[in-house]
Amino acid sequence: MKFLDQAKIFVKSGDGGAGACSFRREKHAEFGGPDGGDGGRGGDVVLECVDNLNTLIDYRYQQHFRAEKGNHGQGRNKTGGHGGDAVLKVPVGTQVLAEDKETVLADLTVAGQTVTLLHGGDGGFGNAHYKTSTNQAPRRNDDGWPGQEGWIWLRLKLIADAGLVGLPNAGKSTFLAAVTRARPKIADSPFTTLHPNLGVVYLGGEEFILADIPGLIEGAHEGAGIGDRFLGHIERCRVLLHLVDGTEADVAEAYRIVRTELIAYGGGLDEKPEVVALNKCDALTPEDIAEKLEALREATGGEVLPLSGVSQVGLRDVLGRLFGHIRTAREAEPKVLAASSAFGSSKRSSPGFNQGAQEPSDDGHMGANGEWLWRDPNDDESEDEE
Numbered sequence: 061m062k063f064l065d066q067a068k069i070f071v072k073s074g075d076g077g078a079g080a081c082s083f084r085r086e087k088h089a090e091f092g093g094p095d096g097g098d099g100g101r102g103g104d105v106v107l108e109c110v111d112n113l114n115t116l117i118d119y120r121y122q123q124h125f126r127a128e129k130g131n132h133g134q135g136r137n138k139t140g141g142h143g144g145d146a147v148l149k150v151p152v153g154t155q156v157l158a159e160d161k162e163t164v165l166a167d168l169t170v171a172g173q174t175v176t177l178l179h180g181g182d183g184g185f186g187n188a189h190y191k192t193s194t195n196q197a198p199r200r201n202d203d204g205w206p207g208q209e210g211w212i213w214l215r216l217k218l219i220a221d222a223g224l225v226g227l228p229n230a231g232k233s234t235f236l237a238a239v240t241r242a243r244p245k246i247a248d249s250p251f252t253t254l255h256p257n258l259g260v261v262y263l264g265g266e267e268f269i270l271a272d273i274p275g276l277i278e279g280a281h282e283g284a285g286i287g288d289r290f291l292g293h294i295e296r297c298r299v300l301l302h303l304v305d306g307t308e309a310d311v312a313e314a315y316r317i318v319r320t321e322l323i324a325y326g327g328g329l330d331e332k333p334e335v336v337a338l339n340k341c342d343a344l345t346p347e348d349i350a351e352k353l354e355a356l357r358e359a360t361g362g363e364v365l366p367l368s369g370v371s372q373v374g375l376r377d378v379l380g381r382l383f384g385h386i387r388t389a390r391e392a393e394p395k396v397l398a399a400s401s402a403f404g405s406s407k408r409s410s411p412g413f414n415q416g417a418q419e420p421s422d423d424g425h426m427g428a429n430g431e432w433l434w435r436d437p438n439d440d441e442s443e444d445e446e
């Protein structure tokens with residue numbers, strides 16, 4: 061079973077309570093005057109971001125959420141009580157979209173964050189409110205203001221910590237498969253990957269999420285190849301892993317093509333920390349490796365790591381480097397929870413590299429619209445059956 065992690069729900073804030081029309085009537089108190097209190101405010105519709113939820117599955121079963129109405133005002137100047145809020149708990153990474161599915165109303169990225177989506181209607185005034193020097197006995201009392209209502213979409217957009225970029229065939233999916241439980245399609249042809257894949261990397265008792273996206277080619281920002289439409293998935297990554305296929309004749313040029321596309325795309329992608337690795341080193345001679353590493357170092361102006369996804373050499377160094385950047389970013393914004401915590405498994409007793417193999421299935425991939433497709437652990441068919 062696969063399901064899209066999005067849900068359409070109806071929300072309504074509470075109507076305000078009506079104001080009261082009442083006069084003070086007591087023995088010995090002549091001309092008691094108006095004492096009708098105002099109505100109470102209706103409840104709000106509030107979204108609360110929590111870190112112990114993984115999915116939006118709850119919103120499959122309940123789709124209507126209404127805040128309470130405000131209470132009516134009463135005599136003796138008693139104001140009606142506020143209606144209770146409808147508080148909707150959503151996982152970290154939830155986006156709230158209007159019914160058109162495009163307008164983003166709210167983006168919940170931090171546990172504890174709350175957003176008041178709809179305000180409750182105000183209570184109506186009681187007649188005491190209308191007392192003036194010329195009108196000592198007003199009989200006017202107002203109805204409460206109606207609450208607001210509408211349909212909204214909740215969409216869970218997981219934030220990957222690290223994103224893989226490179227030309228088609230650079231070995232991105234192979235790398236993802238080597239370091240996570242994800243099993244993306246791998247083939248010796250460009251554009252094997254047609255939608256982003258995610259996997260969880262377990263490293264030294266900690267974990268982070270790695271996203272594999274389709275390859276970029278020259279002109280991707282103008283729509284060439286699959287274009288740049290998947291780059292949005294890595295906009296919020298903390299670090300990029302740029303894989304360069306070592307069997308390319310001109311590795312520096314391969315690197316530059318992808319950099320050019322990242323810069324053209326914008327969105328801050330070109331400013332992200334980048335780890336560059338020369339992949340497929342198993343297919344190169346030591347002289348080739350040295351020469352190509354040097355060419356890449358010159359092109360990148362920084363360190364370049366040798367790697368082979370197929371023979372699983374150099375993975376640890378690359379992951380360590382990625383995790384260094386992720387850790388720095390996490391420390392800088394400790395309140396922002398990594399998407400990995402959305403998997404609900406923050407502690408792992410068995411530290412070590414790639415120890416996740418015994419863990420329950422937590423891989424899946426994102427669909428074209430950023431929705432999260434889960435894979436059922438009992439469903440053994442490989443993906444990309446489309």
Ligand SMILES: Nc1nc2c(ncn2[C@@H]2O[C@H](COP(=O)(O)OP(=O)(O)OP(=O)(O)O)[C@@H](O)[C@H]2O)c(=O)[nH]1
Pocket residue numbers: 226227228229230231232233234235245246247248249250251252253254273274275276339340341342343367368369370371
């Ligand atoms: N020799 C060698 N071949 C590799 C290595 N990594 C990947 N390949 C091969 O390169 C080809 C492309 O690998 P993929 O992992 O599908 O490449 P990709 O970057 O995901 O490609 P797209 O999804 O099309 O962008 C496959 O035939 C892999 O077997 C490696 O480390 N060494």
Ligand SMILES: [Mg+2]
Pocket residue numbers: 232233234245246252253272273274275
């Ligand atoms: Mg691929």
